Amino acid sequence: MSREAKTKRIHLLGASGSGTTTLGRALVERLNCPHFDTDDYFWxxxxxxxxxxxxxxxxxxxxMDxxxxxxAWVLSGSLxxxxxxxxxxFELQQ
Known part of the structure; x- marks a missing residue:
């Protein structure tokens, strides 16, 4: 994991279809950390x-597990x- 990503815990929130999952996937490629999506937990x-x-x-x-x-991680979707x-x-919520 890159040094930049060590303390990044980011939540990208938005309505269904607004692109939070797509943005989350792109962001984790740069931060080298896992991506989680709320749809995977909800549905x-x-x-x-x-x-x-x-x-x-x-x-x-x-x-929570x-x-x-x-x-470090990026979480996308609505909670x-x-x-x-x-x-x-969360350290950053956008």
Missing amino acids: LPTDPPFTHKRDTPWRQQRL DLTTHD CGWGDVAIPL
Whole structure:
């Protein structure tokens, strides 16, 4: 991990389809750190996608497990209504 990314914990928030996932993927290439997306925690994998929500405690636990395992990361997507538990970890929220 690059020195620049060692203390970066960034949350990119925006509405569905606003480009936060795309921006997050591009940013982690420059920062050399993991990218997490809130859709992966919020939605069960279904066909068609985005039709069944995961239970809130499951989402919160998995998100916190992933974020606290790494010193630096970029998280993209909305946490509205379920993700306040992660807010104290953010160093930058855009």
